[in-house]
Amino acid sequence: MTRTKSNRRKVAKKPRELPKININWTYVLAPPGALAILVMIFFITQGLLDHPFQRLHLEGRFQRVTPIQVEAALVPGLDRGFLSADLGALQRRVESLDWVEHVEIVRQWPDALVVRIVEHQAAARWGEIGLLNTHGELFTSEARYVFPELPRLAGPKGSELEVAKQYLGLRGRLTEANLALEALIMDERGAWRLELESGQQIRIGRRNVDQRLDRLFRVVAPILAAEFDRVSHVDLRYTNGFSVGWYPDSDLQPVGMVEVFDSG
Numbered sequence: 001m002t003r004t005k006s007n008r009r010k011v012a013k014k015p016r017e018l019p020k021i022n023i024n025w026t027y028v029l030a031p032p033g034a035l036a037i038l039v040m041i042f043f044i045t046q047g048l049l050d051h052p053f054q055r056l057h058l059e060g061r062f063q064r065v066t067p068i069q070v071e072a073a074l075v076p077g078l079d080r081g082f083l084s085a086d087l088g089a090l091q092r093r094v095e096s097l098d099w100v101e102h103v104e105i106v107r108q109w110p111d112a113l114v115v116r117i118v119e120h121q122a123a124a125r126w127g128e129i130g131l132l133n134t135h136g137e138l139f140t141s142e143a144r145y146v147f148p149e150l151p152r153l154a155g156p157k158g159s160e161l162e163v164a165k166q167y168l169g170l171r172g173r174l175t176e177a178n179l180a181l182e183a184l185i186m187d188e189r190g191a192w193r194l195e196l197e198s199g200q201q202i203r204i205g206r207r208n209v210d211q212r213l214d215r216l217f218r219v220v221a222p223i224l225a226a227e228f229d230r231v232s233h234v235d236l237r238y239t240n241g242f243s244v245g246w247y248p249d250s251d252l253q254p255v256g257m258v259e260v261f262d263s264g
Helices: 024-051 067-077 087-095 160-176 209-230
Strands: 055-059 100-108 112-119 122-126 129-134 138-140 152-154 181-187 190-196 203-204 231-235 243-246
Touching: 055 067, 067 087, 067 112, 087 100, 087 112, 100 152, 122 160, 152 160, 160 181, 160 209, 209 231
Parallel strands: 055 112, 122 152, 152 181, 203 231
Antiparallel strands: 100 112, 122 129, 129 138, 181 190, 190 203, 231 243
């Protein structure tokens, strides 16, 4: 059997044409170019404005801190310009000075640095050379000058706030009772005692402290007011009463004695 081959002409396929994309390079390059220009303007402007400080304004009462101390604390941090200066670091430098409680530092156009300072207000001495502020905070443990007119507070390490709060609560009541405080002391056992400027010692103990202090101001102080200069000590460490110690040349007898003694 004979097979007949048919002659077929192969038609070459034309390559498919891709659609033309028209790119407007002006719109493509414009945003990055504009951004680059803005960045360049920013750095140029910053370079022009970030000039060194020319003026330093110090504001405050300056009773214990001197302007010279403040300037000396600021100088190491003034090596940067008006815009780049680290105000937080400058603030911490000034706050590290004794007697500085709070600092506010702001820039003032065009070339000034304003420093506002609030000093601690000493309310009492702590131990031998420490000082407590009106918030009961120990703001210096080595005061260069000890204020003899301030009462002395003392207690175990870490008890500063507790002792200061006790003192701040007593201060008004002592004034009303015409009693001047020399020292308020809490010992290692937690027992309290008051030492008055007139020489008397008030032994409070470590239990029922608030109730015993109420007894001191409501009962003891009024009873002994006329003869208080002859009293050497008052012991409040009793359940319902108190005892009085007199100076040796006094012929008065103890008052307020009770039989039950509370060792605390």
